[in-house]
Amino acid sequence: xxxxxxxxxxxxxxxxxxxxxxxxxxxxxxxxxxxxxxxxxxxxxxxxxxxxxxxxxxxxxxxxxxxxxxxxxxxxxxxxxxxxxxxxxxxxxxxxxxxxxxxxxxxxxxxxxxxxxxxxxxxxxxxxxxxx
Amino acid sequence: xxxxxxxxxxxxxxxxxxxxxxxxxxxxxxxxxxxxxxxxxxxxxxxxxxxxxxxxxxxxxxxxxxxxxxxxxxxxxxxxxxxxxxxxxxxxxxxxxxxxxxxxxxxxxxxxxxxxxxxxxxxxxxxxxxxx
Amino acid sequence: xxxxxxxxxxxxxxxxxxxxxxxxxxxxxxxxxxxxxxxxxxxxxxxxxxxxxxxxxxxxxxxxxxxxxxxxxxxxxxxxxxxxxxxxxxxxxxxxxxxxxxxxxxxxxxxxxxxxxxxxxxxxxxxxxxxx
Amino acid sequence: xxxxxxxxxxxxxxxxxxxxxxxxxxxxxxxxxxxxxxxxxxxxxxxxxxxxxxxxxxxxxxxxxxxxxxxxxxxxxxxxxxxxxxxxxxxxxxxxxxxxxxxxxxxxxxxxxxxxxxxxxxxxxxxxxxxx
Numbered sequence: 273x274x275x276x277x278x279x280x281x282x283x284x285x286x287x288x289x290x291x292x293x294x295x296x297x298x299x300x301x302x303x304x305x306x307x308x309x310x311x312x313x314x315x316x317x318x319x320x321x322x323x324x325x326x327x328x329x330x331x332x333x334x335x336x337x338x339x340x341x342x343x344x345x346x347x348x349x350x351x352x353x354x355x356x357x358x359x360x361x362x363x364x365x366x367x368x369x370x371x372x373x374x375x376x377x378x379x380x381x382x383x384x385x386x387x388x389x390x391x392x393x394x395x396x397x398x399x400x401x402x403x404x
Numbered sequence: 405x406x407x408x409x410x411x412x413x414x415x416x417x418x419x420x421x422x423x424x425x426x427x428x429x430x431x432x433x434x435x436x437x438x439x440x441x442x443x444x445x446x447x448x449x450x451x452x453x454x455x456x457x458x459x460x461x462x463x464x465x466x467x468x469x470x471x472x473x474x475x476x477x478x479x480x481x482x483x484x485x486x487x488x489x490x491x492x493x494x495x496x497x498x499x500x501x502x503x504x505x506x507x508x509x510x511x512x513x514x515x516x517x518x519x520x521x522x523x524x525x526x527x528x529x530x531x532x533x534x535x536x
Numbered sequence: 537x538x539x540x541x542x543x544x545x546x547x548x549x550x551x552x553x554x555x556x557x558x559x560x561x562x563x564x565x566x567x568x569x570x571x572x573x574x575x576x577x578x579x580x581x582x583x584x585x586x587x588x589x590x591x592x593x594x595x596x597x598x599x600x601x602x603x604x605x606x607x608x609x610x611x612x613x614x615x616x617x618x619x620x621x622x623x624x625x626x627x628x629x630x631x632x633x634x635x636x637x638x639x640x641x642x643x644x645x646x647x648x649x650x651x652x653x654x655x656x657x658x659x660x661x662x663x664x665x666x667x668x
Numbered sequence: 669x670x671x672x673x674x675x676x677x678x679x680x681x682x683x684x685x686x687x688x689x690x691x692x693x694x695x696x697x698x699x700x701x702x703x704x705x706x707x708x709x710x711x712x713x714x715x716x717x718x719x720x721x722x723x724x725x726x727x728x729x730x731x732x733x734x735x736x737x738x739x740x741x742x743x744x745x746x747x748x749x750x751x752x753x754x755x756x757x758x759x760x761x762x763x764x765x766x767x768x769x770x771x772x773x774x775x776x777x778x779x780x781x782x783x784x785x786x787x788x789x790x791x792x793x794x795x796x797x798x799x800x
Binding site (some may be wrong): 581 | 726729730748752753757
């Protein structure tokens, strides 16, 4: 995950959030879950900072979108308590893996601050901006 | 739990995982829950490192397999929130106690990275390799 | 501290680091020490991520540059152990306050990854780019 | 850092420790500081477990041996308090980077449990066993 790719995705995420009229934090990590870049839009609720980071971390550590992770890591899921490992993970949508054309995981993006559906839409808009 | 026994079990676990075509982390702790040995197979998802450690820790601290622990330590179980003690425990399978012929608890093994059924099968294969 | 100001400073910091031929992380926080934006240049040592964040946090929490903070928060300083408060602070240069024309503290910037003198120079270059 | 290389180094470290008549923990992490393999020799003091892990982590995060890190990260060093970042690092010897023939950092090894000179000697013996 190069910084230039990350900043391209961040700009696309911010643009999409502005289009939706919402305010979010966006966090991008590499394939080993180390932070690459982060932005908080003006006026975003402060609680969203850590959530965006954890969504990205969840997706990178388990190489799956946080919405899929949520299906197993919940009280009635097959791996209840998995959400409490690795310093705390997020069992809802808005964390997406970033993948190369061949499917290899390059990292992950986490978006938080709006409704979950909007967070996901913003993350997807960012992925579409990823240079191929 | 001697290191030589632990490495024998680790080798058996890795061999069984390769047979199943899966990639896992394996963690072995002694009867007082202190780490003895750990291995991460090439390509295992990074989130599995902490999970393997916590599975072994859960089994050693409560002297029961983590699958049994899961029956009580869950929202609708008899001891909901027990999973949040001791720095965070795991309420699903893959953590097994290691016992002597007389039943005494020698330590525990935790396996994570594959489907839970495979994680358990790999841990069992490791126990079978334990020198008696 | 607006995101647009932060991204302008980040771009200036990256440009100055490239001119110096070094790789750094840059972290910008607001006046209440909450993260606004972060970037890790390709190839920066991973240990610098937390250091950049802590430098910015140190400067914002005490409204002084981390190099000045270092004069008091050290074994032979007037406030030894101050560096161990607030989750851990940094007693060396590279964390600078960001101030308005009237001196009001708007936030702070932390730079880490190169020699301390270079980290400071990069942070200063970023401040010069701050829209007045 | 492949598991097979790590286990080769661990075996060499244990053999050298036995030759010296000391007991140690050995921790190997990859270039992004994630654990690859760990062993605690029978009878090693328990405090050495975390120390070995932190020595390896220190070397990987800053891509320098922990003995060199100690020169700057100490009360009278140029970066006092650096040792308190990243969850706590180790400012003494026994953490060595593992490098490819071309100098690229592949990961790090941390040894703890004996006198520091012995810890370093054991880590060096492990590096010599690294398949080239």
